Amino acid sequence: MALPGSAAIESAALPPEYVATAPSRSRWPFVLIVVVGLGLILGPLVTGMFLRAVQGEAMLASFQPLTTSSSVERYRDDLAVLGDAQANVVALQNKGQANGEYRYVDTFVRDYPGIRADMTTMLDAIDDNRSDFERLTDLPPFGTLPWLLALPGAGLVWIGIVGARRAVGGRSTRVAEVGAGVLAAILIATPIALGLFAHASAAGPVLDGFKPILTHDEVRKVQGYFVTLVGAEGEIDSRFATDVRAAHPDADLRAIDTLHARWQPMTSEFANLIGTMNDNIENFDAVVALDNTTRPLGFAAFAQIGWFFVIPGLVVGAAVARSVVREGVRT
Known part of the structure; x- marks a missing residue:
């Protein structure tokens, strides 16, 4: 039988301090995870890495056929053929067998x-940078x-936002911790699996070796060489060799x-x-600019690119471990 006034007692509200609530968990490990994630997103954006990396990929693909030993040897053979032809012309002139005016040949x-x-x-x-170039092509x-x-x-x-909200609400953060741990492991494993530590340092020597070559001034100079060679070969074929053979049938023109x-x-x-x-x-300049983004910090970006994965991975791993320990203590 109900006691008098029991209904009123049962309906009375308990003071707030006696209302049971789930204890709040620490959100700071997840805030740190969010900060690391933002850094991984903003880093490539701020440095222009999305575009510059694509330009670097295009440059490697373009130059790869030209940097093989067989390709370089063909160019050396071509230079030898041109050198022999030049010596042939000089020999004919010294023998008095080529006495005409040949402006392009003289040039x-x-x-x-x-x-x-x-x-x-x-x-x-x-040639000197071939091995380093090949190391770069071994990268993804x-x-x-x-x-x-x-x-x-x-x-x-x-994951960090979800984990922080659950921590503040006193709910389990185990799923968020597992997800962050998996991504931390992926970040740490990526440079090792892809060979970034083994091969990315080759970028420095390649950039230094190609820097004197891939400039607008150098390209204009080589284009000028090509014009000189085309003009000379055309004049040799159209006039010089014909004139020499007509005047001196026994002249030696084998190199020509x-x-x-x-x-x-x-x-x-x-x-x-x-x-x-x-x-x-432009592609080369973009890669140089990307490599130089970390120069104010005292190092080249490509030489240390593996650490851009590993260090965030370790920080996230430490944050996850901290969260797991605190959750274990509370439970």
Whole structure:
């Protein structure tokens, strides 16, 4: 039987301090996870990495066929053929067997030693950096690198927000902790699996080696060489060789004949080289700019790019561990 006044007692509201509420959990590990995620997103955006990495990928693809040992040897053979032809012209002139006025041929005779020296320096730079260039081509496509940072970053931002809200509400954050831990492991494993520590440092020597080559001034100079060679070969074919043979049937023109036979593939190769250089100046400058974004911090970006994954991964891992420990203490 109910006691008198029991209904009133049961209906009375308890004071707020006696109302049971779930204890609030620490949200700071998840706030830190959000900050790391934002950094992984903003880093590629602020440095222009999305566009510059694509430009670097295009540059590597363009130059890869030109940096093989067989390609460089063909260019060296072409220079040797041109050198032999120049020596042949000089020998004919010294023997008095070529006494006409040949403006383009004379320009070729005068300028070719410098042309050959400059082109040889360029080929030497390609040869010297071939192994480093090949190391770069062993990396995943450059255009994917910013996404490998930004996508985990977006995941961490979302997980961090969800985890922080659940922590403030006193609810379990275990799912958020597991998700953040998985992304932390992915960030740490990515540079190891993709060879960033092993190969990305090759970017520095390649950029230094190509820096004197991939400039507008150098391309204009090489284009000028090509004009000189085309003019000389045209005059040799149309006038010089014909005049010499007519006046001296026994004259030795073997090196000139070799140049004539080799000329068409040679011009195609030189045109391809000049076109590739010209088309990739902006791409090269973009890669240099990307590498220099961390210079104020005392290091080149590509040399340390693996740490841009590992350090955020370790920070997130530490935040997850802290959250797990605190949740375990509370339970």
